[in-house]
Amino acid sequence: MTSRLVLVPPAIGPALREARFYDGSSSIDDAAAARSAAGALPEAARVVLSPGARCRATAEALGLRGTVTAELAPLDAGRWRGRTLAEVGATEGEALTRWLTDPDYAAPDGESVRDVCARVGHWLESAPEGRTIAVVEPEVVRATVVHALSLPTDTFWRLDVPPLTATELSGRAGRWNLRLGRALGGE
Incomplete structure (x- = not known):
């Protein structure tokens, strides 16, 4: 049987508006947009969430328990x-540039793009059959x-992920089909 994943990034909030590195505590400020998108999601066997307040708040506004x-x-x-991109750029510009261009370079005391792709990829390859809605960070x-899609990891930052869209994957381990960025809600 096929696994079907619907990946939904959270509604917009202060951290995104301020281009602030997410610290897990910032929530959303557009719950109305999430509530209006609730009917656009298919039925699912399960709902999973990224840790953090804005994914939990978005799921709640969507009427999902995950x-x-x-x-x-x-x-x-x-x-x-918790710092803005501008703040980090002003004090650690060289490190920030390297982090944004070298998928093997980890943020200080953080993780690299390659590491997050491997971690999330491991989860993807164990995705259960049936439909899963995942309210997750961009x-x-x-x-x-x-x-x-077995893309090079240096393409990571070149993928734009708007709030409250659905990116859909179907298939099974090692063979996935992609449907990009369907708007949820009032559009």
Whole structure:
């Protein structure tokens, strides 16, 4: 049987608006958009969530109850957590540039793009049969797509993942088909 995954990034919130490295505590400020998108999601056998307040809040606004799954944690930005991209660029510009261009370079006290792609890829390859809705951070959507399509990890930052869209994968371990970025809700 086939596994079907619907990956939904959270509604917009302060961390995204401020280009702030996510620290797990920021929530969403557009629950109405998530509530209006609730009817656009298919029935699912299970719902899983990235750890963090905004994925839990988005799932709640979508009317979903899910299980927090550690393998679906966002890319760990280490000591940059909670700081804006501009702040880090001003004080650690060379390290930030390297992190954004070298998939093997880990943020200080954090993880590399390659590491998050491997972690999320391991989860993907054990995806159960049937449909799963995953309310996950944008970088988890990126990592899933990179792994599913066997893309080079340096494409990670070139994948745009808008809030409240559905990226759908169907298949089974080692063979995935992709449907990108269906808008949820009022559009």
